[in-house]
Amino acid sequence: MRPAHGTTARMAIVSMLSAGGLVLFVFESFLPVLPWFRPGLGNIATIIALLMLGFGDSLKVTVLRVTLGSLVLGRLFNPVFILAIAGGLASAFVMAAVRKTGGRVFGPVGISVAGAVAHNLTQIAAAYFIFVKSLELFIFIPIFMLAGIVTGILTGLISALVVDRIGTRFAGQAASGERPENDENL
DSSP states (O other): OOOHHHHHHHHHHHHHHHHHHHHHHHHHTTSSSOTTOOOOTTHHHHHHHHHHTOHHHHHHHHHHHHHHHHHHTTOTTSHHHHHHHHHHHHHHHHHHHHHHHHTTTOOHHHHHHHHHHHHHHHHHHHIIIIIIOOGGGGGGHHHHHHHHHHHHHHHHHHHHHHHHHHHHHHHHHHTTTTOOOOSTTO
């Protein structure tokens, strides 16, 4: 059993990552890009949580940032929220699986690209099955895959830089009994 301090510190880190992801999620909604395209900056918080804390906490960060971001933007439980949460959850699961099975081969950038592509493909599938029901929707797959690769590289690089910067500090704190489990709950 973990000491109370370790649990509290872990909860604080998850909360801070969720808040950071929320800020990025809301910020990117105001970027002057195509209405259906977002770079996925909020996913940086999920990637950091996955790399530093493990799958369970990265899932918490994803659900919190998407739900709270949709609430702040007035999109809670509308089609945009459904697509965002479906993509976010798929991304978190795929990134955790890639990290667990190919962690020595894929670094933060590879993990991020896999998550971004999974996010985009899941959104297309969800849009088809829930809203559109038109096969023409699948014409966007190559565009969404290319966008996922580009944005995945960007968010993966930023995540890697952040983890490198704070990793040693975090590891020092974790040595006092707060060491995160690495995807044991996957």
